[in-house]
Amino acid sequence: MDEEPEEATVELQVVHNGDVETIDEATTEVNGTSQSNAALGEELAGSVLNHDGLSASDFKAEEDSSTTEKNVALRLKLTVNGVSGASETDLNVVMRNTEADAGVGGEADGEVVTEEEDDPDDDPDDGPVAEINVIVEDINAQLATVDPVGTIEDTSDETIGALIDEIFTQVTAEIEAQAGVEYDVSTPAEAREAAEDASLPPIADALNNAADAVEEIATLADYTIDDGSTGDSGDDTVAEINAIVEDINARLENVEPVGTIEDTSDETIGALIDEIFTQVTAEIEAQAGVEYDVSTPAEAREAAEDAPLPPIADALNNAADAVEEIASLADYTIDDGSNSGGENNESDAVAEINAIIEDINARLENVEPVGTIENTDDGTIEDLVAEIFTQVTAEIEAQSGMEYDVSTVAEAREAAENAPLPPIADALNNAADAVEEIRSLANE
Structure with a gap:
């Protein structure tokens, strides 16, 4: 275009569902050719709600902190008088409480929330994401023959799960490339088990390092690693221990029953063991009039050896057996004072x-x-x-x-x-x- 137009019209439009509505316009003088820059000289303003068919209710979220989306764009249309055609530029619109921030770009989904949010550029995951990506870079520094593991941008379960899969895939591929040994591991537990049987120290180190990295990433992202178990092993242990407790209680006729448990913490198991010996010896005293002060399986067995009656010996030995089985199930160390x-x-x-x-x-x-x-x-x-x-x-x-x-x-x-x-x-x-x-x- 070699003409030298003198005037141009700029329209601010709302685009929604294919319909266009002009909400403001201005006229400016222009000089030069198509390569010239021209200042508008005044501000364009308006609301997307000026568009027919749009209202505030269209952007109302269903409840506090929820989000609604609409395909809405602001468009700048420049028409130069005396020149055929027009130039159009769509602006992205991000809606918050029916106020718009616009940035040059293509048409985008808008969002409205019912209460003021923090700056959308403030990513709450930046901390964990940055730390996790440092770990990923450490892994990549040790990958000499395969593609690096990709960094992440968020800590969603889907992202972390995919990252963990990629770490084990690339680390085992590197091992195969360097040593010719294939490994198929997908959890830290499998990696550590493979490391124990590794033929070379560098292979064991690589597998253990991958397991360490994955566990650290999972901790940072608050991600639960699926180790292939049923996920209720803790509940199973509690159930087994409570079954033992019920067997003990079935033999207590004169004293209060031993309480069942809900977890296998050391504190819980220690208290349970104390209660078992307390109630069993109280039952012996109630039935036979003989007092015993035992607090460990070793003491109970020693007392059983000197018991005057077989039922007393049986009760003491049964208590010792029960306590040892409970300790084994709960991975609890009994302090028997025998050192x-x-x-x-x-x-x-x-x-x-x-x-x-x-x-x-x-x-x-x-x-x-x-x-x-x-x-x-x-x-x-x-x-x-x-x-x-x-x-x-x-x-x-x-x-x-x-x-x-x-x-x-x-x-x-x-x-x-x-x-x-x-x-x-x-x-x-x-x-x-x-x-x-x-x-x-x-x-x-």
Whole structure:
């Protein structure tokens, strides 16, 4: 267009269901060609409710905090006098309490809510989303041969579920690409189980790291991971324990029955065990006139051995059996007070420490294994710690050619932070974790 028009008309229109209504217009002078810019010189104003067929009730939400949607757009139509044709631009409309904010773009759905909302740009999920995406980036940093896991924009259950699936898919694909070993895992539990049987430490680390990441993501997003169980294992345990309680109550004729439970917390199970022994011994006293003060299965069995009558012995042994079964179902540790001189405590600690050592040795392929221990003396533990760091760093050097000189947990963790490869960092951190756990067990 080479003409030089002198005047143009700008119309503000409402577009709804294909119908167009002009709600305001203005005329402006223009000079130049089609490439020229022209200022309107005045404001256009109006309401979408000026459109025939639209009213405030059309945008009224059904209830507080709910949302209604209408396909409404504001359109700017520019007509240059003396020139054929016109230019049109639609503006997005976001409705709040029948007020509109417009931004240049295509036609969009509008929304109206019955009470003032926060700024729509303030995403309440920004915090969790940002943290989760950091975890995703950490995972991607370890994927060298497969596509990275995609980041997310929200924490809906659908989004998090898909993210978890993608994490396990890409991590196992990376393992297959690097090691030729296929894994089919979709939950942290399956990943950890596979890690236990992994043929190489880096594979175990990758699977465990994926499980850790998924669990952390689920926590941040308040997402419940479906581990393939029925989802009511806790309820099943409570039901089994309450069945045992009912069996006990069936034998109580002179005292109040033992109460059933609703959960398997340590506090609940501890109180239940106390109540069982209290009511069973009260029943014995009511029937036989013999008093007993027992609070553990060991004490009950010892009292049963000296009981003057078989029914008393049976009652005490039955109570002990019931309590042990309940503790097993609830994964509850009974304090039987039987650690004479602390010898049993030390024996247990030695066994647990040696189990940790075996876990370390399972990852040592090129160096001598760390030796197990027979006691938790200070000298023994210090020698053990030194040997752990020596053998772990020797294994790292054998596998990667990297030398490390660490002798404390702090040094190991610092070295891990600067490690050039994830398997090296994992090995150093695992050694630090093991040493910390060993010291804790030895000090109990």
